[in-house]
Amino acid sequence: MNRLAxxxxxxxxxxxxxxxxxxxxxxxxxxxxLYVVSKGAPALSVSFFTHLPRPVGVPGGGVANxxxxxxxxxxxxxxxAIPIGALAGIYLxxxxxxxxxxAVRFLSxxxxxxxxxxxxxxxxxxxxxxxxxxxxxxxxxALGIIMLPIVVRTTEEAVRLVPHTIREGAxxxxxxxxxxxxxxxxxxxxxxxxxxxxLSIARVAGESAPLLFTAFGSQFWxxxxxxxxxxxxxxxxxxxxxxxxxxxxxxxxxALLLIFVIFALNLAARLVLGAKFAR
Amino acid sequence: MASEIVTRELSAxxxxxxxxxxxxxxxxxxxxxxxxxxxxCGKSTLLRCLNRMHEVVPNTRVxxxxxxxxxxxxxxxxxPTHMRQRIGxxxxxxxxxxxxxxxxxxxxxxxxxxxxxxxxxxxxVAERSLRRAALWDEVKDKLQHGGTSLSGGQQQRLCxxxxxxxxxxxxxxxxxxxxxxxxxxxxxxxxMRELKGAFTIIIVTHNMQQAARVSDYTGFLLAGExxxxxxxxxxxxxxxxxxxxxxxxxxxxxxRFG
Numbered sequence: 001m002n003r004l005a006x007x008x009x010x011x012x013x014x015x016x017x018x019x020x021x022x023x024x025x026x027x028x029x030x031x032x033x034l035y036v037v038s039k040g041a042p043a044l045s046v047s048f049f050t051h052l053p054r055p056v057g058v059p060g061g062g063v064a065n066x067x068x069x070x071x072x073x074x075x076x077x078x079x080x081a082i083p084i085g086a087l088a089g090i091y092l093x094x095x096x097x098x099x100x101x102x103a104v105r106f107l108s109x110x111x112x113x114x115x116x117x118x119x120x121x122x123x124x125x126x127x128x129x130x131x132x133x134x135x136x137x138x139x140x141x142a143l144g145i146i147m148l149p150i151v152v153r154t155t156e157e158a159v160r161l162v163p164h165t166i167r168e169g170a171x172x173x174x175x176x177x178x179x180x181x182x183x184x185x186x187x188x189x190x191x192x193x194x195x196x197x198x199l200s201i202a203r204v205a206g207e208s209a210p211l212l213f214t215a216f217g218s219q220f221w222x223x224x225x226x227x228x229x230x231x232x233x234x235x236x237x238x239x240x241x242x243x244x245x246x247x248x249x250x251x252x253x254x255a256l257l258l259i260f261v262i263f264a265l266n267l268a269a270r271l272v273l274g275a276k277f278a279r
Numbered sequence: 280m281a282s283e284i285v286t287r288e289l290s291a292x293x294x295x296x297x298x299x300x301x302x303x304x305x306x307x308x309x310x311x312x313x314x315x316x317x318x319x320c321g322k323s324t325l326l327r328c329l330n331r332m333h334e335v336v337p338n339t340r341v342x343x344x345x346x347x348x349x350x351x352x353x354x355x356x357x358x359p360t361h362m363r364q365r366i367g368x369x370x371x372x373x374x375x376x377x378x379x380x381x382x383x384x385x386x387x388x389x390x391x392x393x394x395x396x397x398x399x400x401x402x403x404v405a406e407r408s409l410r411r412a413a414l415w416d417e418v419k420d421k422l423q424h425g426g427t428s429l430s431g432g433q434q435q436r437l438c439x440x441x442x443x444x445x446x447x448x449x450x451x452x453x454x455x456x457x458x459x460x461x462x463x464x465x466x467x468x469x470x471m472r473e474l475k476g477a478f479t480i481i482i483v484t485h486n487m488q489q490a491a492r493v494s495d496y497t498g499f500l501l502a503g504e505x506x507x508x509x510x511x512x513x514x515x516x517x518x519x520x521x522x523x524x525x526x527x528x529x530x531x532x533x534x535r536f537g
Contacts, residue, residue: 097337169374169438171335173388173445174364184387187378 036256043253053219053235056244063254065221069136069229073215074205076140076225081147082197088148089155089193094167094181096156105156108149119145120210127214134216134228142210150200158192159185195269202265206258208233232258281309281479282348282365282448284329289343290507291324291333297507298324301343304498304513306449311471311480313494313516315487317536320500321508322483326451329481330366331359347449364388366449367442372458373434375426375441382422384437385409388445404444412440413470432463439470443478450474452482456489468493487532491520499528 047062054061088108092101123142128134162185170180186193211217216228217238223229232254239251284306291299299321306312314322327333328341331352345352352362375384383390385405405422409415414436418429426437435455442450452471456464471480471493484490490497497516502508512519512528523529530536 163374165370165372165374166376168332168335169370169376169441170387171360172330172332172363172368172370173441174360174362175388176360184376184378188376190378 033259036252036259040252040254040256043249044256048250048253052221053230053250054246056246059246061246061250063230063232063235063250063257065218066230066232066235066254068221069215069218069224070205070232072224073136073139073211073229073231074143074201076137077144077147077204078197078201080140081144082151082200085148085151085200086155086193086197088152089157089196090159090181090186092152092156093159094185104152108152111145111149112153115209116142116146116207117209117212120213123210124213134214135226136215136224136229136231137226139211139215139229139231140225142214143204143207146204146207146210147200150203151196154196154199155189155193158189158196161192162188191272194272198265198269198272202262202269205262205265206233208237212237280448281477283308284366284449284479284481285344285346285349286325286329287344287346289325289328289345290341291321291328292340292342293336294338298502299328299500300507300509302500302510304510306479306481307496308479309476310495311475311482311493312496312498313490314481314483314498314500315485315490315531316500316502316508316511317531318485319508320502322500323453324508325500326453326481326483329449329451330363330368332363332368334359364445365447366451367445367447368451369435369438369442369453369455371454373431373438375429375434375437377425377427379426380423381418381426381429381437384426385440385444388441408440408444411443411474412436413466413473414440430463432459432466435459435463435467436470439467443474447478449479449481452480454483454485457485464489487520491516499523499525499531501527501531 045062047060049062049067050064051060051062052065053063088104092104095101096104120142123138123145127138127141131138166188167180167185170184171177175183211231211234215231215234217234218228218230236251236254236258239247239254242248242251286302286304289299289302290297302325304312314325316322324333329345329352331341333339333341341353343353347362347365351357352359376387379387382405385408386401389404390401406415406419409418414433417433418424418437421428426434429437435458439450439455456467459467468489471482474480475495482490482494494516496513497519498513499511499519500508501511512523512525514524519528520532523532
């Protein structure tokens with residue numbers, strides 16, 4: 001075989017190997033999703049979304065309280081973490097120079113890597129111990145801390161991608177800096193900022209470790225802010241390891257729902273970002 | 280009203296690096312003045328000092344004076360945003376605001392700087408500015424389209440219209456045609472001749488033919504290996520290009536370097 005033929009054969013082999021790897025990576029996801037759908041779909045019914053959990057042996061029952069708990073806990077975390085994170089990201093992208101900015105960047109990178117269970121312990125010590133009871137609010141603190149660095153860094157990236165020449169154009173028209181940022185730079189960065197916020201929500205929606213000793217879980221309707229509250233990942237965890245078939249069934253249903261929500265959030269993030277390029 | 284700009288011992292720094300040294304120029308009201316010179320000679324930096332845009336870049340500094348109708352831009356207490364409304368700027372690359380329509384782009388400065396609020400007047404401002412920028416006929420039927428949907432040459436005229444809408448006295452142009460094709464370049468040059476008289480125009484260009492074609496006065500700047508950019512020669516364009524007084528000017532305009 002001459003060199004060219006050898007090289008082509010080698011190239012074909014490597015491309016095949018890469019394609020196979022890509023296939024395996026994608027197949028894993030497909031298998032997980034299909035398996036969860038096949039197991040969880042039977043559990044999904046109207047009562048799954050509207051009823052409280054029932055005792056073992058009683059058929060029916062749902063995860064309505066866990067749904068409400070998850071929504072409230074995540075909403076509370078978002079309301080606090082997203083504005084703070086977005087403002088910090090804007091600061092880093094436009095004005096962040098010197099030690100303070102470097103420190104914020106470094107710390108938010110470190111925070112991204114901190115295991116979520118450690119953040120759960122922190123929220124436990126910060127909120128649960130002083131108030132003497134588990135609560136949805138303490139879970140929001142934990143999730144908010146996890147969201148914060150994600151929002152900070154994605155916002156910084158999104159704002160940094162806006163060409164500085166556009167802001168200079170606004171300044172050259174005699175606009176003060178705050179107007180140039182608010183009316184010219186930020187609208188351009190908005191799809192990127194929104195995407196980051198959505199992805200941060202998707203990231204914490206499935207977190208279970210930090211909820212174990214903050215939200216704690218509940219079988220009943222409770223105030224999802226001030227009391228121990230059920231949450232979807234907790235229900236999955238507690239029911240999946242239970243010995244009862246009905247409860248395991250509910251866990252599968254919850255897992256399917258969670259996958260669907262996260263899938264939807266990722267899809268929304270893509271659509272928001274896509275809208276920018278369609279313009 | 281066109282205004283006169285005079286610089287006195289103007290120097291500009293990036294950190295500890297001096298880019299422009301002790302420039303004294305008088306830009307005549309209503310005339311077109313070109314600043315030429317090889318890359319890195321400080322001509323763009325000098326231009327950005329004239330509307331206080333140099334200081335937008337971190338760690339920069341300006342020394343000396345820039346007098347707009349005898350009023351020093353760099354006097355303590357002068358609000359740079361105020362000065363910039365009187366001294367418009369067009370950049371090297373067209374930079375329309377991407378999220379805004381053609382209409383919103385044109386009136387952005389007038390609206391956002393709080394000069395005009397009335398819808399009726401905004402329409403007038405938009406039409407007048409687009410007409411002055413020779414863009415009205417091409418965009419009058421699609422004012423609500425995105426500003427970035429236009430071609431590069433149209434975008435640059437949009438940016439000129441946007442600058443004119445604020446009713447400045449001076450228009451600074453930083454290589455406004457260097458990213459454009461020859462036909463668009465010709466349109467920009469025609470436009471400059473139209474605007475001359477009503478506005479004082481100062482254009483930075485590395486295209487000597489362009490300087491010779493459009494300007495009344497030309498300043499030649501040059502930086503040495505380790506010396507900052509300085510004004511070598513300033514004269515009427517016809518004189519500077521035919522009978523330069525300085526050997527370095529002659530070498531540059533005859534294409535011996537740069």
